[in-house]
Amino acid sequence: MSVSSVDAAVTVLRHAPKRVAVFTDFDGTLAAIVDDPASATPLPGAVEALGRLATSIGRVGVLSGRPLTFLAPLFPNDVFLAGLYGLEVRDHGRRRDEPNGARWRDVVATVVADARSGGPHDVDVEDKGLSLTLHYRRHPQRADAAVAWATDAAQRSGLVVRPARQSVELHPPVDVDKGTALAGAAGDVDAVWFIGDDVGDLPAFRVLEQLATSGVAVARCVVGSDETDPVLAAHADVTLDGPKAVVTYLNELADAAGSG
Ligand SMILES: [Mg+2]
Known part of the structure; x- marks a missing residue:
């Protein structure tokens, strides 16, 4: 994957924002890692940045290992949510559970x-x-x-x-992960971003790689930390230095989407 794919994705974002989808992980990406998982909250500005994007691009989503009961109160209804790696989905405000x-x-x-x-x-x-x-x-x-x-x-x-x-x-032994969640939610778009920090995000990065082979411009963004798995770093087109940098980056994307 070359940086030129990110450039191509940004070009789509500027000129045809409705043809763009942006997905992110939650923990370690929109929220700092904390000792007590129950106390994790999105960084200031994170929800607002996703909300800005959701008004101008085709699809915004959060793909997480968290249950929907945790995620849903945090994000507006125009943000797609995949909880438990896609076992639970909130799509346009409606909940849908994987039947298996x-x-x-x-x-x-x-x-x-x-x-x-x-x-x-x-x-x-x-x-x-x-x-x-x-x-x-x-x-x-x-x-x-x-x-x-x-x-x-x-x-x-x-x-x-x-x-x-x-x-x-x-x-459960059900064939869902962040890759299947992303593939199901992205729809027919010309450019896709995914931002993640963990090995559980690898299936989403792999789906981006498949989309790239069919001509979709993709941007694989890895949130770096001293815990970042080297396998993950190998998939990075863009490296972001912690959740704070993610919020800045999401706002830059929203700026680009609105700048037509
Ligand atoms: Mg994470």
């Missing part, structure tokens, strides 16, 4: 209860309804124990393990 995911709710509840009663100590269990996350950010030395417990729980329950930033997640 919903039947795993009881299994997830059982594994959450197991993790809380007999899971690895010093690991925080986040119940997301249709998935769960074991966070070891506060005790990074517990990473191996968390992954081992999750792997064992996956074998027992039929859930699947997904690595995430300073955490490990257990999901």
